[in-house]
Amino acid sequence: MGHIVIRNLNKHFSERRGARRTGNGAGGLAGETISVLDDVNLEFENGEMVCILGPSGCGKTTLLRIIAGFDEQFEGQVNVDGQPVDGPCADHIFLFQSSGLLPWMTVRQNVGLGLRQMQDQAKHDETLREYIEIVELEGFEDHYPHQLSGGMQRRAELARALAVNPELLIMDEPFSGLDFFTHMKMREEVVNMHDYIGKTMLMVTHDIDDALIMGDRIVVMSGRPSTIKLARKLDFPRPRDFEHNEELSRLRAEVFLMLGVPYAV
Ligand SMILES: Nc1ncnc2c1ncn2[C@@H]1O[C@H](COP(=O)(O)OP(=O)(O)OP(=O)(O)O)[C@@H](O)[C@H]1O
Ligand SMILES: [Mg+2]
Structure with missing residues (x-):
């Protein structure tokens, strides 16, 4: 499960610009179309971290x-x-770019949101405990989101998503706003979780190293209208590091260049 095939995908947004009120109250609208995705073709295998x-x-x-x-x-x-x-689809979980924890609910209640359908109370409690433990939030079950750090909030969100046992987990910049150390730790945790649950995960990141260290596959998109510049399977063993892996290091330089980032290492 979690095999994704995208063929000839085109997407544009029609914008309604120039809405102006005239003397009699009628609006004048001029349309403009923005092309965002231009003939995107991709295929992700079952269980891949993309x-x-x-x-x-x-x-x-x-x-x-x-x-x-x-x-x-x-x-x-x-x-x-x-x-x-x-x-x-209930089996496909989307982790949004900004925090999605409900502020009036504790960690336990937030993580438990995905388990509401579970009838067996003992199983429910055990699953909840298991996922809170995976993201190392034991002891914070009764805390509200505002009592957690940014990294802890992100981890609680991940626990909530994983507890549903989704076939597909889609994460939009899950590490944004985290400090360096938490980012590094989360990177490792997500790789471990992916190994553990083995489901397809799609993750958008702005960090080239995240993609090269974590991905089974890396996708590089161009500026708008976006085409696919690179969609490559990464067969490098883990743990990965750039110092001891020449091919990975070369690919890193290539991706920096592709994204127009000055490369200095
Ligand atoms: N609902 C919408 N209506 C009109 N334009 C939109 C809409 N959603 C996105 N866009 C436009 O589509 C383009 C792509 O937006 P998108 O949010 O997918 O970018 P992104 O690659 O995720 O950017 P970022 O890295 O900043 O999050 C942008 O130009 C944006 O203005
Ligand atoms: Mg975005």
Whole structure:
């Protein structure tokens, strides 16, 4: 499960600009079309950790939203496990770019949101405990989001997403806003979690090293309208480091260049 095939995907937004009130109260609207995704073709294997890079505003979130079924206004084909995507699916979890914890609920209640359907109370409590432990939030079960650090909030969100045992986990910049140390730790934790649950994960990141260290596959998108500049399987063993892996280090320089970032190491 979690095999994704995208063929000839095109996406544009129609903007309504220049709305002006005239003397009699009628609005004058002039339309403008922005092309965001331009003939995108991708295929992700079952259980892959796919890391997606691209300049700001190129269409990464748009692509994720389409795969998650939140946006059905596109041209082309998007299939998950052989089925065309037609709307959100309970088995496909989307972690949004900004925090999605409910502020009036504790960690336990937030993580438990995905388990509401579970009838067996003992199993419910055990699952909850297991995922809170995986993200190392034991002792913070009764804390509210505002009583947690940014990294802890992100971990609670991850626990909530994972507790549902989704077939597909889609994460939009899950490490944004984290300090360096928490970022490094989360990177390791997400790789471990992926090894543990073995489900397909799609992750957008702005960090080239995240993508190269974590990904089973890396996708590099161009500026808007976005085309796919690179979609490459990464067969490098883990743990990965750039110092001892010449090929990975070369690829890193290539990706920096592709994204127009000055490369200095
Ligand atoms: N609902 C919308 N209506 C009109 N334009 C939109 C809409 N959503 C996104 N866009 C436009 O589509 C383009 C891509 O947006 P998107 O959010 O996918 O970029 P992104 O690659 O995720 O950027 P970032 O890295 O900054 O998060 C942008 O130009 C944005 O203005
Ligand atoms: Mg985005």
